[in-house]
Amino acid sequence: MSPSPLVIAGVEFSSRLFVGTGKFSSGEIMRRSLEASGTQLVTVALGRVRTGGEPDDILGHLDTARYRLLPNTSGTRSAREAVLAAELAREALETNWLKLEIHPDPKYLMPDPVETLEATELLVKRGFIVLPYVHADPVLCKRLEEAGAAAVMPLGSPIGSALGLESRAFLEIIIAQSRVPVVVDAGLGAPSHAAAALEMGADAVLVNTAIAAAGNPVAMAEAFRLGVEAGRTAREAGLGGRASAGAPARASATSPLTSFLGGGAP
Amino acid sequence: MNAAAETIGITLNDAPHALAVPATLQGLLSQAELAQRKGIAAAVNGEVVPRSAWAMRALAEKDRVLVIRATQGG
Numbered sequence: 509m510s511p512s513p514l515v516i517a518g519v520e521f522s523s524r525l526f527v528g529t530g531k532f533s534s535g536e537i538m539r540r541s542l543e544a545s546g547t548q549l550v551t552v553a554l555g556r557v558r559t560g561g562e563p564d565d566i567l568g569h570l571d572t573a574r575y576r577l578l579p580n581t582s583g584t585r586s587a588r589e590a591v592l593a594a595e596l597a598r599e600a601l602e603t604n605w606l607k608l609e610i611h612p613d614p615k616y617l618m619p620d621p622v623e624t625l626e627a628t629e630l631l632v633k634r635g636f637i638v639l640p641y642v643h644a645d646p647v648l649c650k651r652l653e654e655a656g657a658a659a660v661m662p663l664g665s666p667i668g669s670a671l672g673l674e675s676r677a678f679l680e681i682i683i684a685q686s687r688v689p690v691v692v693d694a695g696l697g698a699p700s701h702a703a704a705a706l707e708m709g710a711d712a713v714l715v716n717t718a719i720a721a722a723g724n725p726v727a728m729a730e731a732f733r734l735g736v737e738a739g740r741t742a743r744e745a746g747l748g749g750r751a752s753a754g755a756p757a758r759a760s761a762t763s764p765l766t767s768f769l770g771g772g773a774p
Numbered sequence: 775m776n777a778a779a780e781t782i783g784i785t786l787n788d789a790p791h792a793l794a795v796p797a798t799l800q801g802l803l804s805q806a807e808l809a810q811r812k813g814i815a816a817a818v819n820g821e822v823v824p825r826s827a828w829a830m831r832a833l834a835e836k837d838r839v840l841v842i843r844a845t846q847g848g
Contacts, residue, residue: 528848538846553847556787556840557814559806566844567813582847595822596842599815667848716848 511740514711516689517605517637517658519576523548524706525736526578526691527729528716535569537725542575545719545729551578551607554597578639580607585620587627594631606631607661609641617667621648625655632656641693644675649682649690660686661714663694664705668717670697673704680756683709699728699735706739707747784837793833800828802839814843 514521527547532538542550552566570577579597584590590610598604608631610623619642631638637658642648644662652660662682665671672695673679683690689711696702702713715732722728781792786806793802799816803809809828816823817840823831833839 529846530848532846551848552844554842555845557808557811557843559786559789559808566846577844579844580847592817592820592822596815596817596840597844599822599824600813600842601844714848 511737511744514689516639521548521712523733523736524712524740525702525732526551526693526712526714527719528714529553529566529570529720530716531720532725533720535566538720539569539571541719541725541729542570543729544726544733545715546733548574548576549578550575551580551714551716552601553580553582554593554600576605577601577603578605578607579603580609580641581627582609582611584610585612585623586610587623587630590623590627591630591634594627594636595634598636604635605637605639607639607641619643619663621645624648625651628652628655628657639691644678644682646678646681646685649686653686653688657688659689659691659711661691661693664692664701665695667694669695670718671695672697672701673708676708677756679705679710680708684756699731701735702732703735703739703742706736707742709743712736782833782835784833784835784839786839787841788838797833798829799823799831799833799839802833803828803841806841808841811843814841816841 514524523546525545525547526549527542527545528551529538579601581590581593584593590608594606608624608627610620611617612620624640624642628638628640639659639661640652640657641661649660662679665674691712691714692705692710693714696713696715697718705713719725719729719732781794782797784791784793819838
C-alpha cells in the first residue's frame with residue numbers, strides 16, 4: 509500500500525521527503541541523489557551572480573519539470589530583507605513558493621520568530637505560498653498558521669547538527685494542533701530520525717546535510733526515501749501498544765491559572 | 775563637470791561600473807553579459823525590477839544594482 513499524498517496549498521506530493529540542494533560535492537551527485545530520494549520538492553538558495561565568469565547557477569542540474577522549486581531566504585536578517593529576497597526569488601524562478609528563513613546570527617542559524625511572523629504576514633498579502641522555518645514553538649506555529657502560512661517547518665534540532673528530534677515534545681504539540689502541514693526541517697541526521705518524525709505524525713521532512721554529506725549521498729538519499737515511507741506507512745497503519753500515540757502530554761501548571769485579569773475562564 | 779561627466783558611476787553587486795548616459799538597467803546587464811541569462815532577477819536600490827521593465831529603468835549616479843540567481847542551499 510502506498511501512503512496517502514500530502515497536499516500543500518492545493519498541490520499534491522506523493523513524496524513526503526523534501527531535499528535541500530546545499531553541500532553536494534558536484535551537480536551530478538546532487539542530480540542522482542535527488543532522483544534516488546524520490547523527492548518532488550527541492551530547496552534552493554539565492555546568491556549574487558558572478559559577473560564575467562561561467563554561469564554558476566544550479567538550474568542546469570535541476571529538472572524543473574520533475575521538481576518543484578522552493579527558494580529560501582537564507583542570508584536575510586529581517587522581515588524587510590526577506591521580503592526583498594522573496595520578490596527576487598519569484599522574479600528569478602517564476603514561483604511564488606517560499607521557504608521563509610530569517611536568521612540574524614550566522615553562528616547557530618537560529619530562526620528569528622518575531623521577524624518571521626512579520627514577514628509571513630507581509631508575504632501572504634503579496635501572494636506568496638509561505639513555508640516558514642522556525643523553532644519548534646507551538647504558539648508561534650499557530651500564529652503563523654493564522655497569518656496564512658501554507659505549512660510550518662519547525663526544526664528537529666540545530667541545522668546541520670544531525671541530532672535528530674531533540675524538539676520531540678514540542679513537535680508533538682505542534683502536530684496535534686496544526687491545521688496546516690507540519691514539515692520537520694533541520695537536524696535530521698539519519699533515516700531513523702525521518703521515520704520517527706513521520707511516525708509521530710509530521711506530514712513531511714526536509715533533509716539536506718545528512719544526504720549531501722554522507723559517504724555515499726545517492727545511497728543515503730534512497731535510505732531516507734525508505735525511512736520516510738516506512739514512517740508514514742506506520743503512522744497510517746496505527747502504531748500498536750502505545751496508549752498515548754500521537755497525543756502529547758498535557759502541561760501541568762506550577763502557577764495557578766486564575767483569570768486574574770478578568771475575561772473568560774482559562 | 776567635464777567631458778567625463780557623460781558617464782555615471784553605479785555599483786553592480788557592490789563592484790563599481792561606469793556607464794555612458796543615458797544609462798538603463800538593460801544596458802548595464804548587456805554590458806555585464808547577464809541580459810540573456812535565465813533564472814536571474816535584478817533590483818535597483820532595493821526595489822525589484824521585472825525583466826520586462828529593464829529597458830525602461832533608467833540608472834542614475836550611485837544607484838546600487840543587485841543581481842541574483844539560484845544557488846545550492848537547504
